[in-house]
Amino acid sequence: MRSLLFSSLLLVLACGDSLSPHEGEAYPGGTTTNVFLFGAQAYSQPAANLSSERRAPFFSGNAFFNQAWVTAPSSTTARDGLGPLFNAAACSTCHFRDGRGAPPDEGGTLTTVLVRLSIGNDERGAPIPDPIYGGQLQPFATAGVLGEARPDVQWREVAGTYGDGTAYTLRRPILTLADPAYGTFDPAIRTGMRAAPHMIGMGLLEAIDRAQLEAWADPEDADGDGIHGELQILADGSVGRFGWKAEQPTVRHQTAGAFHGDLGLTTSLFPEPPCTDAQTECRAAPTGGDPEVDDEMLDRVAFYAATLAPPARNAADDPEVLRGRELFGRFGCESCHVPSVTTGDFEAIPELSNQRIWPYTDLLLHDMG
Structure with missing residues (x-):
């Protein structure tokens, strides 16, 4: 070999x-590719083929994406309802300039990184949330409510050697959760750190035909190449595409999930506050409306996220x-990281239809051991 x-x-x-x-x-985004502006704003441009009229909801969504939410009740009723438990006060806190998050400094705050929690998997392989702390650690809280715990990261250096004898060093994060506010953690609890990904190209990934994903899938390794990529089929039969484990089927669902889990905001898709039954103060806290993010705002932010243009390579x-x-x-490497594909007919956002894109993914789940 x-x-x-x-x-x-x-x-x-x-x-x-x-x-x-x-x-x-x-042009990784086809004709949507941003070829006009680079540097610090390279990830924040609208798809190049959006008309002036279609750019209006994009920039409106951008404003909502960057606005900081406040605790309810507040005189600024258009953006109150933060929490009661949350990770950040604005989408752009984690996705700064629509880019990806950075790993935390040793002992520092997890500003652009969150912690997933589970106590195992169900029969479908989906994570089972902790009954007290839920599926995501939320270290911050509004007045009268306690943040769930204080995450701390230490880094351990791991040394190794390449095949040609060259030495290298990697950093391995060691995560601890201190000061749990609602009782000790389940001994079987599992934790996983998740850095915020960049935002570009999400709508193009949604525009890939399901039939194409099914053609790529090979859960039993029928072709004998040693790769067992499989679709994430959700409870309603749709295909998961977004999130580190493909938990959400659309950009809209992913956006609503982030509002809910990261900012503590309710939507029509997630109408309950991010509190477990054991967190009584959280459940009794004031809200900013029912829901706190209405469908118009959700749709604008989802449109913004879906039409952020990949920059030219x-x-x-x-x-x-x-x-x-x-x-x-x-x-x-291309067996899993498929370089190029052509999107299908995408009625929701026609500008993303029939684009040859270069995403380097098959959107499948792979067991990495």
Whole structure:
């Protein structure tokens, strides 16, 4: 196997000068790609093919995405209802400039990282929330309510060696949960840190036909390549696409789930506050309305999230980049990280239809051990 990889590397290096970008590879979002603005605002641009009229709800959604919510009751009734338990006061706290979150400093606050909780999996493989603390740790709370616990992260260095003898060092997070406010944690509790992902291209992923995902799926490894990718089929029969374990089927559901779990805000999709039965003060706390985020606001934020444009790719024709792409394919990475696909007819947002995109994903679940 090592000799095969070495031979492949020699072949790629020998042929590197003749490689060229694939057609459309420099435009990862098809005609939605942002080719106008780069730098700090590169992830915050509307899809390039949105008309002026269609950009109005985009910028309205952007305003809601960035606004900070306050505790109810408040004179600012349009944005009160934060919590009672929450992780952040605004969407943009975790998704700063629509980018991904950063790992916390040792002993620092988990500003752009949250902690999932479970006590095992059900018969469908879905996480079972803790009966007292729920499925997500919320360390912050409004007045009169206690935050659930104080997460702390320490980093442990893990040393290793590449096949050619080069040494490397990785960092492994060690998470502890101190000062639980509602009783000790279940001894069987499982925790998982989740860094906020970037926001670009979400609508394009939703626009991929279900039939295409089914064609990629191979849960029994029928083709014998050692990969068992499978669809996340949700309780209502829809396909999960969003979240680290594909828990949500649409950008709208993912948006409502973030409002609920991260900011503590109710919507028509999640009408109950993020409190378990054991958290009586949380359940009795004032609300900012029923729901706190109405459907118009939810739809605007979901539209904003769905139509954020992927930026044009840098250095797509750089020889070193092209050699890396060739190795990426030869070593089998593309078996799971499918480079390119064409979206289907997407009635909800026609601008995302029939776009050749480069997402490097198959949207399937893979058991990583």
